[in-house]
Amino acid sequence: xxxxxxxxxxxxxxxxxxxxxxxxxxxxxxxxxxxxxxxxxxxxxxxxxxxxxxxxxxxxxxxxxxxxxxxxxxxxxxxxxxxxxxxxxxxxxxxxxxxxxxxxxxxxxxxxxxxxxxxxxxxxxxxxxxxxxxxxxxxxxxxxxxxxxxxxxxxxxxxxxxxxxxxxxxxxxxxxxxxxxxxxxxxxxxxxxxxxxxxxxxxxxxxxxxxxxxxxxxxxxxxxxxxxxxxxxxxxxxxxxxxxxxxxxxxxxxxxxxxxxxxxxxxxxxxxxxxxxxxxxxxxxxxxxxxxxxxxxxxxxxxxxxxxxxxxxxxxxxxxxxxxxxxxxxxxxxxxxxxxxxxxxxxxxxxxxxxxxxxxxxxxxxxxxxxxxxxxxxxxxxxxxxxxxxxxxxxxxxxxxxxxxxxxxxxxxxxxxxxxxxxxxxxxxxxxxxxxxxxxxxxxxxxxxxxxxxxxxxxxxxxxxxxxxxxxxxxxxxxxxxxxxxxxxxxxxxxxxxxxxxxxxxxxxxxxxxxxxxxxxxxxxxxxxxxxxxxxxxxxxxxxxxx
Amino acid sequence: xxxxxxxxxxxxxxxxxxxxxxxxxxxxxxxxxxxxxxxxxxxxxxxxxxxxxxxxxxxxxxxxxxxxxxxxxxxxxxxxxxxxxxxxxxxxxxxxxxxxxxxxxxxxxxxxxxxxxxxxxxxxxxxxxxxxxxxxxxxxxxx
Numbered sequence: 001x002x003x004x005x006x007x008x009x010x011x012x013x014x015x016x017x018x019x020x021x022x023x024x025x026x027x028x029x030x031x032x033x034x035x036x037x038x039x040x041x042x043x044x045x046x047x048x049x050x051x052x053x054x055x056x057x058x059x060x061x062x063x064x065x066x067x068x069x070x071x072x073x074x075x076x077x078x079x080x081x082x083x084x085x086x087x088x089x090x091x092x093x094x095x096x097x098x099x100x101x102x103x104x105x106x107x108x109x110x111x112x113x114x115x116x117x118x119x120x121x122x123x124x125x126x127x128x129x130x131x132x133x134x135x136x137x138x139x140x141x142x143x144x145x146x147x148x149x150x151x152x153x154x155x156x157x158x159x160x161x162x163x164x165x166x167x168x169x170x171x172x173x174x175x176x177x178x179x180x181x182x183x184x185x186x187x188x189x190x191x192x193x194x195x196x197x198x199x200x201x202x203x204x205x206x207x208x209x210x211x212x213x214x215x216x217x218x219x220x221x222x223x224x225x226x227x228x229x230x231x232x233x234x235x236x237x238x239x240x241x242x243x244x245x246x247x248x249x250x251x252x253x254x255x256x257x258x259x260x261x262x263x264x265x266x267x268x269x270x271x272x273x274x275x276x277x278x279x280x281x282x283x284x285x286x287x288x289x290x291x292x293x294x295x296x297x298x299x300x301x302x303x304x305x306x307x308x309x310x311x312x313x314x315x316x317x318x319x320x321x322x323x324x325x326x327x328x329x330x331x332x333x334x335x336x337x338x339x340x341x342x343x344x345x346x347x348x349x350x351x352x353x354x355x356x357x358x359x360x361x362x363x364x365x366x367x368x369x370x371x372x373x374x375x376x377x378x379x380x381x382x383x384x385x386x387x388x389x390x391x392x393x394x395x396x397x398x399x400x401x402x403x404x405x406x407x408x409x410x411x412x413x414x415x416x417x418x419x420x421x422x423x424x425x426x427x428x429x430x431x432x433x434x435x436x437x438x439x440x441x442x443x444x445x446x447x448x449x450x451x452x453x454x455x456x457x458x459x460x461x462x463x464x465x466x467x468x469x470x471x472x473x474x475x476x477x478x479x480x481x482x483x484x485x486x487x488x489x490x491x492x493x494x495x496x497x498x499x500x501x502x503x504x505x506x507x508x509x510x511x512x513x514x515x516x517x518x519x520x521x522x523x524x525x526x527x528x529x530x531x532x533x534x535x536x537x538x539x540x541x542x543x544x545x546x547x
Numbered sequence: 548x549x550x551x552x553x554x555x556x557x558x559x560x561x562x563x564x565x566x567x568x569x570x571x572x573x574x575x576x577x578x579x580x581x582x583x584x585x586x587x588x589x590x591x592x593x594x595x596x597x598x599x600x601x602x603x604x605x606x607x608x609x610x611x612x613x614x615x616x617x618x619x620x621x622x623x624x625x626x627x628x629x630x631x632x633x634x635x636x637x638x639x640x641x642x643x644x645x646x647x648x649x650x651x652x653x654x655x656x657x658x659x660x661x662x663x664x665x666x667x668x669x670x671x672x673x674x675x676x677x678x679x680x681x682x683x684x685x686x687x688x689x690x
Contacts, residue, residue, distance in 0.1 A: 283626040284643070334608035338643060340626035394626070397643045404606045404644070 035529055039545035040253045044260030044268065045278040046392060047421040048227045052208040054196040055134050058141040059424065060442070060537045061278050063193050065233065067536035069216040070196040071246060073107050073128060073175075074187060076535050078245050078542065087187050088245050091123055091197065091217070102182030109173040114238040116216040119199045123217060125168035125175035130200045133163055137204040141428060141465040142194030144454055145444075148186070150178040181486050188445030192535065219249040219541050231256035249541035250529065262393055266522060269296075275524040275545065283340020283394055289522050299520040300532050303353040303443040305346065305451070307513040308402060313471045314435045316380035316411065323509040325378070326436070327364035329371035329405045332514045338397045343515040349501045350451055351516045357448040357494035361502050371409045381410040388416050388437035390423035399438050430463040439469065440517070446534055448497030449485055456504060457481045470510030477503060587660055591653035599636040599647060603654040607645035612636055621645040
């Protein structure tokens with residue numbers, strides 16, 4: 001599950017109205033025209049990133065690194081401000097030619113984009129075909145974006161003979177994707193790290209710790225990764241910038257220390273022992289830091305929905321009344337406080353940054369008595385419930401809060417927490433299968449489909465890499481989603497997303513959404529050039545260090 | 548008065564008590580221990596039922612209390628819990644979930660004392676079972 005990824009509300013609205021855009025939130029710590037080259041960024045991260053393999057990583061930590069090391073056919077513009085909301089060519093020479101009434105996308109590749117050592121050769125169209133097919137072979141969490149390609153569904157089952165709808169021609173440097181149905185967001189998918197190029201022959205397993213297959217195309221490469229200790233990133237000697245959207249980068253490298261706690265990060269950044277931290281400021285330190293270091297604190301609004309997900313296949317949450325009771329029983333303002341006030345309460349599925357797709361509804365005002373009555377009505381009093389969460393603050397506090405609320409309404413709840421590095425993958429497998437769990441969804445691309453189709457369309461329930469963790473599967477709603485997906489981006493399509501948001505919460509309530517989260521960052525005084533992109537989050541190649 | 552003459556006929560417990568009485572640090576510790584025992588056992592539920600009406604697991608994130616004539620949130624909007632202060636509730640402040648730390652310490656103390664008393668109780672019971680019968684037999688002929 002995506003742990004972070006941000007986007008600013010107005011940018012998203014503009015992007016959706018304007019077509020195939022991505023939203024982004026940007027800011028610059030100091031003027032970027034004074035950028036200086038050199039220096040190694042000292043970064044910290046609480047635990048291992050989920051993966052350093054473009055096919056498998058599905059967290060902001062992973063995507064932030066992979067954005068600097070790998071490339072796809074398309075990318076989101078690496079610029080400050082609204083310009084970063086746009087999809088632009090990367091390894092492709094231009095935006096694809098769309099034909100057959102929106103069913104075929106044809107890309108032409110640049111010559112001279114190299115895979116780093118030990119592969120040391122040019123990126124070919126066949127590498128992209130290989131990379132998309134590899135997603136299915138490694139059970140990637142991103143396969144859902146590519147099942148609309150002709151032949152992908154059968155390839156997902158057989159894993160033999162390739163995906164017939166991807167036609168690569170290395171001689172002419174072209175690659176075509178044939179879709180089953182028109183899909184305006186296909187361009188968004190092609191700009192995510194899932195569609196980044198991996199060389200033909202890469203193994204069908206996580207390459208995070210296999211140095212010879214951690215092959216880069218971008219300005220940086222991962223030269224070392226010792227889980228639980230460090231990640232070393234240095235300039236990629238075989239890189240030559242081919243577009244301003246994949247710039248050289250100013251830093252000589254990044255040394256990531258693994259195992260830095262949020263509180264430790266604050267102290268070390270204040271002491272200049274650390275420049276940058278992958279996670280946001282601990283909520284209880286935010287006010288103090290904003291007062292003490294006003295120039296080093298950046299609040300960023302994310303296109304995020306933070307929620308508790310209830311498993312509709314598991315007792316007692318297989319009963320609608322129980323799921324509604326949870327929605328009535330949680331005090332969303334209290335939960336926002338737990339997050340240090342760094343968010344806004346919500347009971348919508350979609351975040352407010354989604355333009356007309358967001359219509360605020362108020363179905364579940366805080367009402368403990370009603371929640372108790374619903375639990376009694378469902379006849380599940382005393383049912384034992386285990387609430388799942390991860391151990392990164394302040395999530396443990398939030399899940400303890402939920403457990404206490406569930407106890408108050410007549411259930412018997414306990415808490416189970418996992419290290420965040422394993423939490424999201426565990427949730428996404430049928431084996432994990434919790435009754436109720438903390439969940440946090442952030443945009444992969446700024447469109448309602450990224451929420452509704454990816455997380456709530458029952459047609460996409462799979463045993464591993466499953467995003468529909470409430471196991472919501474309502475055929476009528478699935479059909480509505482499928483219908484909206486075929487429509488061009490815009491207001492009509494957004495109206496369907498808004499309606500589905502209401503219907504899901506009213507008639508299914510597999511979620512208890514509670515917050516749209518902010519993502520404040522604290523950085524060292526010498527770090528500048530911070531660019532916050534909606535999809536890749538903070539861009540390492542834009543950062544620079546002053547003396 | 549001859550100390551030896553007085554103590555001669557006394558038993559072990561009595562001797563221990565006399566030694567303790569001459570040890571101020573020991574007395575202070577005993578008093579403190581008794582106070583802790585009292586605070587944790589009858590004290591904890593009494594405090595909850597008569598002074599501060601929330602149990603150790605009650606969360607109160609959205610609550611307010613009156614402190615120094617002001618209405619103060621138990622947990623501030625930025626998530627900072629209330630600190631220690633002289634008042635009926637939240638004497639030692641609250642945690643991030645708005646739980647009363649003093650009440651939690653009282654109840655936590657019960658757990659500590661209960662678990663601490665387990666090994667000595669076990670040893671005591673074991674010694675009684677195995678030591679008393681032969682001890683009684685050995686002592687009886689002299690009586």
